[in-house]
Amino acid sequence: NAGVTQTPxxxxxxxxxxxxxxxxxxxxHNYMYWYRQDPGMGLKLIYxxxxxxxxxxxxxxxxxxxxxSTTEDFPLRLELAAPSxxxxxxxxxxxxxxxxxxxxxxxxxxx
Amino acid sequence: xxxxxxxxxxxxxxxxDSAVIKCTYSDSASNYFPWYKQELGKRPQLIIxxxxxxxxxxxxxxAVTLNxxxxxxxxxxTETQPEDSAVYFCAASSFRRRNRDDKIIFxxxxxLHILP
Numbered sequence: 001n002a003g004v005t006q007t008p009x010x011x012x013x014x015x016x017x018x019x020x021x022x023x024x025x026x027x028x029h030n031y032m033y034w035y036r037q038d039p040g041m042g043l044k045l046i047y048x049x050x051x052x053x054x055x056x057x058x059x060x061x062x063x064x065x066x067x068x069s070t071t072e073d074f075p076l077r078l079e080l081a082a083p084s085x086x087x088x089x090x091x092x093x094x095x096x097x098x099x100x101x102x103x104x105x106x107x108x109x110x111x
Numbered sequence: 112x113x114x115x116x117x118x119x120x121x122x123x124x125x126x127x128d129s130a131v132i133k134c135t136y137s138d139s140a141s142n143y144f145p146w147y148k149q150e151l152g153k154r155p156q157l158i159i160x161x162x163x164x165x166x167x168x169x170x171x172x173x174a175v176t177l178n179x180x181x182x183x184x185x186x187x188x189t190e191t192q193p194e195d196s197a198v199y200f201c202a203a204s205s206f207r208r209r210n211r212d213d214k215i216i217f218x219x220x221x222x223l224h225i226l227p
Binding site for chain 1: 142143145147154155156157160162200204206211213214215217218219220
């Protein structure tokens with residue numbers, strides 16, 4: 001099992017550009033999450049999904065969008081990137097009430 | 112809304128001593144309490160968890176205690192070693208089988224330094 005995979009590992013964007021962060025899991029988990037982690041800070045929930053076709057906003061959803069068309073994939077879309085979106089983005093999957101498995105993260109810089 | 116408070120934000124202990132990190136939660140429906148360790152530049156990984164029907168759980172040098180009445184839980188690391196240096200996150204969640212209201216709330220983290 002690959003677990004949770006994320007691409008790309010690193011990305012530099014210019015202000016106003018858009019991009020999609022990819023996340024996939026092969027553990028057949030219903031729950032998937034997107035977090036951002038600013039330097040030296042904790043995890044902030046951006047969006048989450050309790051199953052295919054269902055997505056909900058977390059703590060900091062502004063500037064982001066998600067979709068969940070399959071159980072395996074949960075891409076995060078950044079529209080009109082801003083310097084405030086410079087962060088490390090972690091995708092995670094699991095079942096509620098059990099361990100969350102995190103991906104390796106995507107380090108994004110917006111200049 | 113639901114909240115998880117974690118203290119201290121930074122903790123330095125001598126190698127071989129014990130470390131204790133404390134968390135309090137606000138949602139009385141919370142019934143699952145995991146602890147994650149994040150080493151520098153890496154992803155968070157689960158180190159231990161506890162459910163609301165249990166008061167204490169141990170795994171070698173790590174233990175977690177839960178007081179549901181007071182809504183607080185703690186992580187205890189004994190005989191600390193250099194490889195214990197990391198950021199530790201507590202979390203609290205409730206689960207009702209794919210209920211959209213189910214959330215996991217993380218504390219802000221504790222940076223643990225093990226001093227030689």
